[in-house]
Amino acid sequence: MTDAGYVVTxxxxxxxxxxxxxxxxARRTRRARRTLPxxxxxxxxxxxxxx
Amino acid sequence: xxxxxxxxxxxxxxVGWSALVSLAVLAVLGLWVAPxxxxxxxxxxxxxxxxxxxxxxxxxxxxxxLGSALYLWRRTRSPVxxxxxxxxxxxxxxxxxxxxxxxxxxxxxxxGIWWAWDAxxxxxxxxxxxxxxxxALRRIPGPGRATRCAIAALIAFVDVPIVHFSVDxxxxxxxxxxxxxxxxxxQIHGTMAFTLFWGVLAFTLVFVYLLDKxxxxxxxxxxxxxxxxxxxxxxxxxxxxxxxxxxADLVDSGAPR
Numbered sequence: 171m172t173d174a175g176y177v178v179t180x181x182x183x184x185x186x187x188x189x190x191x192x193x194x195x196a197r198r199t200r201r202a203r204r205t206l207p208x209x210x211x212x213x214x215x216x217x218x219x220x221x
Numbered sequence: 222x223x224x225x226x227x228x229x230x231x232x233x234x235x236v237g238w239s240a241l242v243s244l245a246v247l248a249v250l251g252l253w254v255a256p257x258x259x260x261x262x263x264x265x266x267x268x269x270x271x272x273x274x275x276x277x278x279x280x281x282x283x284x285x286x287l288g289s290a291l292y293l294w295r296r297t298r299s300p301v302x303x304x305x306x307x308x309x310x311x312x313x314x315x316x317x318x319x320x321x322x323x324x325x326x327x328x329x330x331x332x333g334i335w336w337a338w339d340a341x342x343x344x345x346x347x348x349x350x351x352x353x354x355x356x357a358l359r360r361i362p363g364p365g366r367a368t369r370c371a372i373a374a375l376i377a378f379v380d381v382p383i384v385h386f387s388v389d390x391x392x393x394x395x396x397x398x399x400x401x402x403x404x405x406x407x408q409i410h411g412t413m414a415f416t417l418f419w420g421v422l423a424f425t426l427v428f429v430y431l432l433d434k435x436x437x438x439x440x441x442x443x444x445x446x447x448x449x450x451x452x453x454x455x456x457x458x459x460x461x462x463x464x465x466x467x468x469a470d471l472v473d474s475g476a477p478r
Contacts, residue, residue, distance in 0.1 A: 171329075171330075173261075173262055173263040173264040173330050174263055176264055176267065176326050176327070176329060176330050177252070177263055177264065177266045177267055179326055180267045180270055180271075180323050180326045180327070181248065181251075181252065181270065183319075183322065183323070183326075184270050184274070184319060184323070187315065187319050188244075188427065191312075191315050191431070192431070192434070195431070195434045195435055195438055196434075198438055198442075199434070199437060199438045199441060202438060202441035202442050202444075202445050203441060205445045205448070206441065206444050206445055206448065
């Protein structure tokens with residue numbers, strides 16, 4: 171492999187790892203939200219919970 | 222600070238977009254604007270990812286150690302610090318793995334090998350396994366789980382300065398500090414130094430964004446575990462189990478997680 175090949179592999183790998191980890195957190199968050207009843211789901215910050 | 226998120230939603234959105242734009246600018250700077258190295262030629266362009274990834278791992282484990290210390294200190298003890306420690310450690314593990322792989326990809330064209338039993342490489346690998354162990358420890362339920370994990374995190378953090386100073390303490394294949402050397406004088410071209418600092422900034426923004434996201438997940442999972450525990454207790458109480466392994470024992474063990 172040429173130098174450029176190693177460089178491109180490294181940059182693409184980094185992009186994949188970052189995107190994959192972000193997607194993994196988003197997927198686990200959605201799954202955790204589904205298992206909580208509405209009264210136990212923390213309100214997103216900035217949104218005042220209804221009285 | 223709200224207990225379920227570290228950042229306000231709008232702030233988190235701004236940080237997320239800033240991180241994304243910074244990474245895009247880093248790609249332009251690192252792949253096109255910065256000149257190739259006089260000796261390593263284009264292979265050196267991996268430095269703009271390898272060094273920021275290593276910095277992010279140090280930062281993440283530093284935050285884990287700080288959160289753990291604040292959890293252990295009675296005056297500041299709060300589940301918030303335990304969640305921050307856990308969330309940050311996971312990010313640290315991901316970026317330590319990335320540091321090792323990027324280092325290997327850089328080492329192959331420059332050193333001619335993928336791996337060497339070199340002090341910097343070995344201590345970094347040890348760091349990775351120490352924090353994988355820490356994450357495994359967090360999954361073991363029971364009374365005192367957070368205290369146990371906080372102590373383990375502080376012990377594991379001892380390896381961070383060992384990794385950093387390994388190139389000074391031992392003769393290594395890995396080069397010594399290019400920027401944070403004895404004279405604190407960056408021994409690289411100005412554009413290269415700027416790109417490197419930009420990379421550190423971009424990865425720091427990525428860390429702040431991911432820490433907030435991961436913290437929210439940690440809080441949600443705690444809520445889910447509490448609910449499962451309540452359901453398990455209610456089921457055992459309803460079935461009339463009061464002996465060993467009954468509802469009272471479930472409460473004591475903190476199970477299930």
